[in-house]
Amino acid sequence: MRSTRGRGGSPWTGLGTVVAKETADHLSSARMRILEALVFLTAIAAAYAAIRSIRATIGESPFLFLRLLTMAQDPLPSFIALLGFLIPLVAIALAFDAVNGEFNRRTLSRVLAQPIYRDALLLGKFLAGLLSLTIGLVSLWLLVIGLGLLLLGLPPSTEEMVRMVGFLIATIAYGGVWLALALLFSVLFRAPATAALAGLGTWLVFSLFWSVITPIIATLIAGPPEGVLGPRLAYLNVEQIIDRLSPNTLYAETALALLQPATRALGPVLISQLQGALLGAPLPVTQSFILIWPQLTGLLAAMIVIFAIAYVAFQRQEIRA
C-alpha cells in the first residue's frame, strides 16, 4: 500500500484520546454493568462454596488459598472454570460492535476526518476493551482474595500471591484473545448482530463442542485411540495438538498448572517418566511457570495475530458507507 510508505506523523496520534473515550463508554454502559454483575455473582458464589467445603473437609493444606479458586463444589463449577466460560462472553460483548457500530452510526468518517490514523482508532478500541476487562478482573480478583482472608482467616503466602498474579495475567491474555476475535468480527461484518452471532458461535464451539470435535478429528488423522496394548501415544499427541488450538484449553491448562502446584505435566505421561517422582509433591513456582510458558505465549500470540488480521481488514476497508 502506498499510504504506509513515508506517510507523515505518528500512527499513534490521538490514541490516548480514543482509549479514554472508549473506556469511559464501556465503564458507563449498561451492557458492561450487566455482564459484571453476572460474572461477579457467579464467581463469588463459586469461591464462597469452595471456602465452605475447604473449611469442612481439609483443614490444612500448604495451598489453601489456591484451592479457593480450583475447587468445585456441586452444583457450582470451580472459580477458574467459571471464568474460562464467562470471560469470552464479556469480551465479545465489549467489542462485537466496535467498528461496525461506528459505520452504522455514521460517526466513522467524522472521526477519521480528524488528524488520526485508522491504526490509532482500532488499537484504541482494543486497548480500551482490554483496560475495561482488566479493571473488572482485577477488582474480582481482589474481591476473592478479600473473601478468602475474611472467611479462611489466614493470609496467602508469597508463593500463592505469585501464582495468583500469574493466573490474573493469563486470564487477561485469555480475555484479550476473545476481544481481538470480537473486534475482527466487528470489522468483517457490517451488521452488529451478525458479528455478535459469529462471536458467540465461536465461543460455543470452543467452550462446549471442542471436546466432542477433538477426538473425531484426532481419530481421522491418527487412527483409533486404543491399540492392542492400551491407549496409543500417536493418537494422544494429535488429540492434544488439536485440543490446544482452542484458547479455552490453553487457558485451562495455564490455570491448572499455576493454581495446582502438584501439576507436573500437561500432556500424556509415560510410566517410565514417573520413576523416582514424588507424586503429589508441589513444583516450585519457577517450574510451574516454565510448564505453562508455551500456553501463555500461545495466548498472547493468538491475541496479536487475530488483532493483526483485524487491522489489515480495517485498513483495506473503504470509509464510504
Next chain:
Amino acid sequence: MPGDIVIRAEALTKRYGANVAVDHVDLEVAAGEIVGILGPNGSGKTTTILMLLGLTEPTSGRAMVAGFDPLRDPLEVKRRVGYLPDQIGFYENMSARDNLAYTARLYGLSRREIDDRFVAALDRVGLSEVGHARVTTYSQGMRQRLGLAEILMKRPSVAVLDEPTTALDPHSTLEFLDMIRGLKADGTAVLLSSHHLDQVQSVCDRVALFNNGRLALSGTVTELAAQVLGGGHVIDVEARGDGLPDLLTAIPGVVRVQPLGGDRYRLDCQSDLRADIARRLAPKLDLVGIYFAAPSLNEVYARYFAEARDAVH
C-alpha cells in the same frame, strides 16, 4: 489569506478495478472562496472529496490541501480541514458538547479552548440552548447544524461540505447558507457539494461540474452559461402577434429560441440584444416586455446533461 490557493488537485485519478471513479481532475480553490461541486450521483464528487481529505488514496495524480499532500501528510491536512459528511452521525447517548469535545481533543485542543470555542460555535449555529442535551433528542436539521458547529470549532482553512442541505426545510436551508457565507467571511475556503442548484448558485463563487468522473466544466455561473448556453445572455421576450419565433430566430446573435408558454419566449444571445430586439419587433408586433434573465445554474445543468446524453447516442 484571501487569494492564496489552498486546494490544488492535479490530474487526480481513482480507479476501482476497471471502473474509473475519478478521471484526471484538476481543481484549484483559493482561500475565502466558495466552490460548488455539482454532478449526478456517482459522478465522482464524493470520491474526489475523500481523496482531498486523505481518506481515500488516489490511484494517480497529486493533490495539495492547505499546504500539504493528503497522501504523504494526511494528519497535517486533516488538522486544517473541516469535513461535514453527507450523512452525518454522532454518538447518540453523548451530549452535543461531549461529541464535539471528543473530536476537538483528537485535533489537539485543550479543555479551556474546547469550552470557549464550543460556546461560540453553538451560538453561531443557533444551538446554544441545547448544547448539553443528548444528541438522541436532536432533529436531523439540528444534527446538520451541529456538524457545522464542529467545523466552526476547528477553525479550518478548508471546509468540505458534502450535501449539507439535503435534509433541511426551506427556512433552515436559508439559515444554513448564511452560515456557509460566514465561513467564507472567516477566510475559509469552502467546497460545497450539492444537488440544490439554486442554493449553489446563491452562495458559490465558482462551480465545478462533474460528469462520469471527469471535471466537465468549471468557472463562474456566467462563464458556464457562456459555454453551455452559447451566448451566456438569456433574454425573455413577450409579444403578441404572428410569427414571433421566426422573427426572433432571424435576429443576428440569437443562438436559441425556446417557448416558455403563452406569448413568452426565452432567447440565448451572444450579447445583450435587448435594444436590437425592441427595434426589430416593435414595428411588426405588440411588444409587451423584454426581460433580462440572469442565467440560471438549473438551466446550465439541464442543458449540459441533455447535450451530454445526445452526444452519447
